[in-house]
Amino acid sequence: MADPPQPGTADNPAAESGTNPETLPVLSLFDGVVGQKRAVGALRSAARRPVHAYLLHGPPGSGKRTAGRALAAALLCPEGGCGHCATCHRVLRGAHPDLVEIERSGAALEVDEARSIVVRAQNRPLEATRQVLVVDDVHLAGKAVPALLKTVEEPPPTTVFVLIADDTPPELATIVSRCVTIPFDPVPEHDVAAWLVGRGVDPAQARAVAGASGGRLDRAELLVGDPGFAARQEQWRAVPSRLDGSGAAAAAVAEELLAAVDEAVTPLRQQHARELVVLAEEAEAVGNKGIAGRRGIEDRHRREERRWRTDDLRFGLATLAGVYRDKVVSSTEGTQGAVSPGVTQTRQRAVRQVAAIEQATQALPRNPNESLLMDALMVVLSGMDE
Numbered sequence: 001m002a003d004p005p006q007p008g009t010a011d012n013p014a015a016e017s018g019t020n021p022e023t024l025p026v027l028s029l030f031d032g033v034v035g036q037k038r039a040v041g042a043l044r045s046a047a048r049r050p051v052h053a054y055l056l057h058g059p060p061g062s063g064k065r066t067a068g069r070a071l072a073a074a075l076l077c078p079e080g081g082c083g084h085c086a087t088c089h090r091v092l093r094g095a096h097p098d099l100v101e102i103e104r105s106g107a108a109l110e111v112d113e114a115r116s117i118v119v120r121a122q123n124r125p126l127e128a129t130r131q132v133l134v135v136d137d138v139h140l141a142g143k144a145v146p147a148l149l150k151t152v153e154e155p156p157p158t159t160v161f162v163l164i165a166d167d168t169p170p171e172l173a174t175i176v177s178r179c180v181t182i183p184f185d186p187v188p189e190h191d192v193a194a195w196l197v198g199r200g201v202d203p204a205q206a207r208a209v210a211g212a213s214g215g216r217l218d219r220a221e222l223l224v225g226d227p228g229f230a231a232r233q234e235q236w237r238a239v240p241s242r243l244d245g246s247g248a249a250a251a252a253v254a255e256e257l258l259a260a261v262d263e264a265v266t267p268l269r270q271q272h273a274r275e276l277v278v279l280a281e282e283a284e285a286v287g288n289k290g291i292a293g294r295r296g297i298e299d300r301h302r303r304e305e306r307r308w309r310t311d312d313l314r315f316g317l318a319t320l321a322g323v324y325r326d327k328v329v330s331s332t333e334g335t336q337g338a339v340s341p342g343v344t345q346t347r348q349r350a351v352r353q354v355a356a357i358e359q360a361t362q363a364l365p366r367n368p369n370e371s372l373l374m375d376a377l378m379v380v381l382s383g384m385d386e
C-alpha cells in the first residue's frame with residue numbers, strides 16, 4: 001500500500017504552511033525561534049518524516065540551537081511534538097536523557113571529540129524510541145569530518161543527528177551532502193525589536209538596538225546591556241553638525257568615531273574574559289593545569305571581536321547615512337513650485353554624501369585601513385573635495 005500523501009517536504013515548506021494546523025509538531029514548540037518562518041516550516045515538515053541527519057546552518061544568533069532543541073522535542077515526543085507532554089518540556093529545557101548536546105571543548109571540533117561522538121551514536125535510547133545527538137559548531141569540524149562522515153551518513157536506526165553550523169565551508173561538503181539541510185537567515189529587524197520588547201525592553205530602545213543587531217539575537221542581547229550604545233548612536237548622528245569644512249574637524253571626528261567603535265567591543269571582550277574564567281575553573285576542577293586549546297579559543301575571540309567591530313562600524317555608517325537621507329527628503333519638501341538653486345545644491349550634496357557613506361560601507365568586508373577609510377569619508381562629507 002502506498003504511503004499517505006505528505007503535506008510538505010523539507011525542500012518545500014510552503015506546501016504545508018497553514019494548511020493543516022493540527023499537523024504535528026505543533027507550531028508552539030518553535031516559539032523560542034525568532035523570525036525564522038521558512039526554517040520553522042522546513043523543520044516541521046522534516047520532523048514528520050524523520051531522517052538520520054539534519055544540518056541547521058546560518059549566521060550566529062539566528063536561533064539554530066533553540067530550533068535544534070525544538071526539532072529534538074518533535075523527534076522524541078511520543079506524539080511527534082505535542083508541545084505539552086513531559087518529554088516535550090524536558091527536551092526544550094535540555095533535560096532529557098535521549099537529547100545529547102555536544103559542544104567542542106577547544107577552538108575546533110577535534111578528531112578525538114568526533115570519535116567520542118561516533119561511540120555515543122551507537123548507544124541505545126534510554127526512554128524514547130530514538131536518541132538525538134545535537135552537535136554544535138560543525139563549521140569548525142574541518143579535520144574531524146572524515147572521522148564523523150560514516151556515522152553521520154548511516155547512524156544506527158535509533159540515532160538522529162542534528163548538526164549546527166554558522167556556515168558550510170568547502171571541507172564540510174561531504175557532511176552537508178549527507179544531511180537534510182535547513183538554512184537560517186539573519187533575524188528580520190522588526191522581529192528582533194518585538195523579541196526585545198517581549199523581554200521588557202523599552203520599545204524605542206528595542207528599535208534602535210534591533211537596527212544595530214545585524215539580525216543577530218546574541219548581538220542584540222549584548223547591546224541592550226551596553227551602557228554606551230545610545231551615546232555612540234548619538235555620536236554618529238551628530239557628525240554633520242561637527243564637520244565645519246576644516247581638515248582639523250574632519251580628522252578629529254574620524255578619530256573619535258573609531259575610538260567609539262573600539263569602546264563598543266568592550267561588552268564582548270568582557271564576555272570572552274568570563275568564558276575563559278569558567279573554562280579555567282572547569283580545567284582546575286578535573287585537575288588540569290590550564291585550559292586545553294587556549295590559543296585556539298583566544299584566536300576565535302579575536303575573530304569574533306573583529307567581526308563585532310565591523311558590525312558596529314557598519315551600524316554607525318548606516319545611522320549616518322540616515323541623517324543625510326533625511327536631508328535629501330527635507331530639502332525637497334514643500335518645493336512643488338520653482339526649486340531655488342540653493343535647494344538643488346543642498347540636495348545634490350546630500351545625495352553625494354549618502355553615496356560616499358555607502359561606498360565606505362561596501363569596503364568594510366575587504367578589511368580596509370579603517371583610519372584611512374574614515375578620514376577620506378569625513379573629507380567628502382565636509383565638502384572639502386568639491
Ligand SMILES: [Zn+2]
Pocket residue numbers: 077078079080081082083084085086087088089
Ligand atoms: Zn510532546
